[in-house]
Amino acid sequence: MLATLIYRSRLNQTLDPSQLADLVQQASLRNAQVQVTGILLFDGEYFLQVLEGSLASVNAAYARISQDTRHGNVVELLRDFAPCRRFVDMGMVLFDLRVMQPSLVLRKILRFGTLKYKLASNDRVYKFIRNFIASPNGNGGVRNTSPEQWQFTIKTSPFASEAPLFAEQPCQFAFQPIIEPLRGNISSLEALIRGPNGGSPQEYFSTIAPNKLHEADLASKGWALAMARRLGIGNHKVAINLLPMSLVKIPGAVEILLNHITRNQLNPGQIIVEVTEDEVISGYEEFTWAIRQLRAAGIALAIDDFGSGFAGLSLLAKFQPDKLKIDRTIVTDIHLHGPKQAIVKAIIDCCAELQITVVAEGVEKIEEWCWLEAVGIQRFQGFLFARPMLNGVSAINWPQRLTRKD
Ligand SMILES: Cc1cc2nc3c(=O)[nH]c(=O)nc-3n(C[C@H](O)[C@H](O)[C@H](O)COP(=O)(O)O)c2cc1C
Structure with a gap:
């Protein structure tokens, strides 16, 4: 089985373009030793490389290449398998677009195709190459992603770092801020449910009888809001996770929720209810009814973990929330991964058209944040900025642009 990998x-x-010939010669020799073939395109600023060979050899070569400091912003665009090689066995060939006509490059590349593979213009790898040649700006590469231009400063949050529990409280909450780093603004605090000893949500819900699940879920929101008040939430917003079916199955659920809100001297406009896709798709009609109740009460809605379940886009077609939180599985290592980047760009376009605020969750690396900021996301949640803190709010790590000393 032959693996194919394309990256940009x-x-x-640190790499003088005149040293390219050297680089390619050495790469070619190395590749030939392990039967890796492929081509390298260079347009004066960006590279596009196709590597093909055994999975182990391609992975090993890519692992080395992606660590090479002579280039950066290395983004994997395609991993695929093919019945045989596309390119004739020649290690690595450079196509320098600064000195070669694009049409000539494309013709040559088609000619490099192996007879066996019959490389043609509708081949997917060939289309990546054609697209790279056609786009002068690095084929959709996002600029302005330099993590080194930022430094972080930890500042205590305006909330309590630890609030006392209520005597009869059956569960605890870890609070995590969602922030707009470049505005220095805390958009909201998410109250994440924990067990009576601080254990996971699963641990907490596993202690509850299935027929009491929704009752316990709704009741826990009262505790979340009471704790938020003890933390000194003031006029800030608080996000709570709610099973939509709790609104359907518990009679008067919205009134109960509104009572929790007013009892804690909050107003409905401060509350964001987060629901996950998986819960929604199990009963769409009932979900719609529940959502109407919440909207009518002035409560905002967010879809949580967007992209981790099955119903993402079809759900958006039926229901447009105020906020959409992109799941951490898409956010993780987004700066390295072309398919994830394409998905997030599409989500951003879609949400811009529908006036939905996008939040990226699970941001842990500065490179992830830089990439997401560069494509226009402004709200973030994740360890990079603040970890969830049990019964409190941790200090927040705010980024500041380093001023250049010329
Ligand atoms: C754009 C670019 C493309 C490269 N392509 C290859 C390649 O196809 N094969 C390869 O062995 N090294 C390639 N290299 C060089 C590797 O990054 C690395 O320097 C080399 O494999 C030696 O690795 P080592 O120092 O870990 O032994 C490339 C480097 C750059 C910047």
């Missing part, structure tokens, strides 16, 4: 990267100043 950007030249770093």
Whole structure:
């Protein structure tokens, strides 16, 4: 089985383009030793490389290449398998677009195709190459993603770092801020449910009889809001996770929720109810009814973990929330992964058209944040900025742009 990998990267100043020939010669020799073939395109700023060979050899070569400081912003675009090689066995061939006509490059590439593979213009790998040649700006590469231009400063949050529990409280909450880093603004605090000893949500819900699940879920929101008040939430917003079926199955659920809100001297406009896709798709009609109740009460809605379940886009077609939280599985290592980048760009376009605020959750690396900021996301949640803190709010790590000393 033959593995194919395509990546895009950007030249770093450390590589003088005149040294390219050397680089390619050495790469070619190395590749030939392990039967890796492929081509390298360079447009003066960006590279696009196709590597093909055994999975182990391609992975090993890519692992080395992606660590090479002579280029950066290395983004994997495609991993695939093919019945045989596309390119004739020649290690690595450079196509320097600064000195070659695009049409000539494309013709040559088609000619490099192996007879066995019959490389043709509708081939997917060939289309990546054609697209790279056609786009002068690095084929959709996102600029402005330099993590080194930021430094972080930890500042205590305006909330209590620890609030006392209520004597009869059956569960606890870890609070995590959702922030707009470049505005220095805390958009909301998410109250994440924990067990009576601080254990996971699963641990807490596993202690509850299935027929009491929705009752316990709704009741826990009262505790979440009471704790938020003890933390000094003031006029800030608080996000709570609610099973939509709790609104359907518990008679007067919305009134109960509104009572929790007013009893804690909050107003409905401060509350964001987060629901996950999985819960929603199990009963769409009932869900719609529940949502109407919440909207009519002035409560905002967010879809949580968007992209982790099955119903993402079809759900958006039926129901447009105020906020959409992109799941951490898409956010993780987004700066390295072309397919994830394409998905997030599409989500951003879609949400812009529908006036839905996008939040990226699970942001842990500065590179992830830089990429997401560069494509226009402004709200973030994740360990990079603040970890959830049991019964409190941790200090927040705020990024600041380093001023250049020329
Ligand atoms: C754009 C670019 C493409 C590269 N392509 C290859 C390649 O196809 N094969 C390869 O062995 N090294 C390639 N290299 C060089 C590797 O990154 C690395 O320097 C080399 O494999 C030696 O690795 P080592 O120092 O870990 O032994 C490339 C480097 C750059 C910047």
